[in-house]
Amino acid sequence: MSREPIIRVKDLHYSFREGEGMKEVLHGVSADFYPGEIVIIMGPSGSGKTTFLKLLGGLRTVQKGSIEIDGQLLEKGRKKDLVSVRRKIGFIFQNHHLIASLSVCQNVMMPLSFNPRETAATARPQALDILKQVGLADHVNKKPSQLSGGQKQRVAIARALVHNPRIVLADEPTASLDGKTGREVVDHIQRLAKQSGATILLVTHDSRILDVADRLIELEDGVLNSDPPIEG
Numbered sequence: 001m002s003r004e005p006i007i008r009v010k011d012l013h014y015s016f017r018e019g020e021g022m023k024e025v026l027h028g029v030s031a032d033f034y035p036g037e038i039v040i041i042m043g044p045s046g047s048g049k050t051t052f053l054k055l056l057g058g059l060r061t062v063q064k065g066s067i068e069i070d071g072q073l074l075e076k077g078r079k080k081d082l083v084s085v086r087r088k089i090g091f092i093f094q095n096h097h098l099i100a101s102l103s104v105c106q107n108v109m110m111p112l113s114f115n116p117r118e119t120a121a122t123a124r125p126q127a128l129d130i131l132k133q134v135g136l137a138d139h140v141n142k143k144p145s146q147l148s149g150g151q152k153q154r155v156a157i158a159r160a161l162v163h164n165p166r167i168v169l170a171d172e173p174t175a176s177l178d179g180k181t182g183r184e185v186v187d188h189i190q191r192l193a194k195q196s197g198a199t200i201l202l203v204t205h206d207s208r209i210l211d212v213a214d215r216l217i218e219l220e221d222g223v224l225n226s227d228p229p230i231e232g
């Protein structure tokens with residue numbers, strides 16, 4: 001594993017407006033994440049895990065401290081940089097955000113459509129290939145509403161990984177799934193990410209999937225505690 005971090009976070013603070021004032025939820029988080037590693041971020045509800053992932057993905061603006069992704073600083077007001085950083089990232093969220101009016105295959109083609117070098121003719125075979133890898137070859141023309149929860153989550157994984165992102169940010173990807181389906185979903189994320197060498201940051205409360213992690217970190221009250229021991 002390369003020792004040059006792909007994500008560097010330094011003294012990151014973040015506050016939400018609350019009534020007349022501000023409530024700080026991240027109190028100076030610093031961490032480095034390396035190419036190819038799977039890191040699980042745990043922590044009590046409300047400790048700031050989702051806020052942290054959204055900041056890393058450029059979905060919230062850095063207020064204080066810094067985030068550097070692949071050598072590029074995420075800064076306020078630099079929209080062009082944000083767009084290029086987001087292209088390096090795949091997002092997997094708990095409620096998958098699939099587009100209901102599009103087919104499974106069209107949903108997975110979406111991230112490729114932002115690349116001017118891709119056309120429908122080049123994107124479709126890539127989408128079909130990754131859908132096959134997550135076991136959905138027979139469902140490519142269906143609408144998301146025709147799929148089970150686990151199948152929808154596998155579509156979300158395929159969509160997050162189809163453009164070979166350097167980084168995958170996954171927020172509770174197994175939360176709405178039963179134990180067996182959750183396990184399968186995580187195994188897919190792990191296998192596809194290891195094939196491509198992507199860095200995975202995965203927020204979860206699900207203790208059954210901790211073994212996929214190369215490293216566990218804990219956010220507690222907006223502060224990061226690194227590397228608690230893996231139990232069991």
Ligand SMILES: Nc1ncnc2c1ncn2[C@@H]1O[C@H](COP(=O)(O)OP(=O)(O)OP(=O)(O)O)[C@@H](O)[C@H]1O
Binds near residue numbers: 043044045048052
């Ligand atoms: N849009 C918002 N406006 C105001 N406060 C918010 C907003 N989003 C989150 N918060 C607050 O920030 C804190 C951190 O929230 P966050 O969702 O990051 O926590 P979390 O660790 O992901 O929680 P959970 O495990 O329950 O998903 C919480 O106190 C939450 O109420």
